Amino acid sequence: MWIVPEREIAGLMTREAAFGAVEKVFSSMASGDAHNFPVIREAIGHEEALYGFKGGFDRAGAALGLKAGGYWPHNLEKRGLINHQSTVFLFDPDTGKASAMVGGNLLTALRTAAASSVSIKHLARSDAKVIGMVGAGHQATFQLRAALEQRNFDKVIGWNLHPEMLPNLEKVATQAGLPFEAVELDGLHEADVIITITSSFEASLMSHHVSDGTHIACMGTDTVGKQEVEPALIERASVFTDEVAQAISLGESQHAVCAGTKAESDINEIGAVINGTHRGRKSDDEVTLFDGTGVGLQDLAVAASVVDLAIAKGVAIEVDF
Incomplete structure (x- = not known):
């Protein structure tokens, strides 16, 4: 299994790459080649946090997995951390074996921005x-x-x-x-x-x-x-x-x-x-x-592309899992 730490994401994922990944996965969803799983999103009763899971399977992109995380509204003031915290987990769609764990904080910001940017391109x-x-x-x-x-x-x-x-x-x-x-x-x-x-x-x-x-x-x-x-x-x-x-x-x-x-x-x-x-x-x-x-498929699309880049650049960490 590969691990791509949050600290490496900024050097791997660009706005242009995030835009391309999100636009492609939206296209796959509309053509029926990819689908999202039901979202779990709950108030956990601690720190006023919202926590949940978003996942899916993109047959065209061979991406299967989920993003776990949520919103901790007091992180910045109490701990100097951003309020949105998340991690993406990828699995081999052929075997179900865990294949990667990827820091999801910057990826979430980039894929969310890419989604609105895609809408501007096609609708504004x-x-x-x-x-x-x-x-x-x-x-x-x-x-x-x-x-x-x-x-x-x-x-x-x-x-x-x-x-x-x-x-x-x-x-x-x-x-x-x-x-x-x-x-x-x-x-x-x-x-x-x-x-x-x-x-x-x-x-x-x-x-x-x-x-x-x-x-x-x-x-x-x-x-x-x-x-x-x-x-x-x-x-x-x-x-x-x-x-x-x-x-x-x-x-x-x-x-x-x-x-x-x-x-x-x-x-x-x-x-x-x-x-x-x-x-x-x-x-x-x-x-x-x-x-x-x-949607979870956005996270999987950008995370999968990051894993490939991280392996190619030698910054991904391989563990026996």
Whole structure:
């Protein structure tokens, strides 16, 4: 069995590689060559943590396994650790034998950013110029860096419940040579693309904050009860997702589906747009929304590619297991 420690991931996985792996696995899901297993996600009653498992099997990519981990909200303040902690385990699909254990913290941030970036590539207007961010935490910086590579943006605007964190976004914008403006939620009306990346259980982005023609990537809702946008925005938008079953049960779409304002049949897989079996955006006035729930197959795809790179570069650790 191979072990790839967290400390090695930054030297192995690029945004470009993560984007390619995630786009490919979304395509495989839509064509029926890959499927996710049911998600387990629970409050453990300790440290206010959420912990769970996401897994699946990608026949095309020969990837079988799971990611174990979750969200520890007090890690940063108490221990100087990031709040999201995870590890990916891979198994040989032919024998079931454990084949690799891979640090999943940076991979989670990269694959989550890649997913929203894939949605921008396939759903946002080609002339999008202003990108808006809702959320300014650790993962928001990864989201913004990846998104800026998908369109010729000329401005970044952002809102966060705790505005003292907005310099995180400003730093990324400045590095990209773009101006940054902190705005109130009403100011997001200027945005052509909006990414929400929070751990909220109460909607902050409302339909009236969003202009016609905007593409929204909702990336923070991955648990029953979490919510970043109001159901009226889901109802108004053409909704796409990584996996429909997850979107309606623990994704952003759960609230509109529960309220009966959005039908499961109205939600489409982003992979169908990638494969060309769904046209995606139909007009420049259409509001499109990507409900990024985060599927286990994303983690397996990026982890499998990291293992191959780590072995080739001699930084993977082989153990008898």
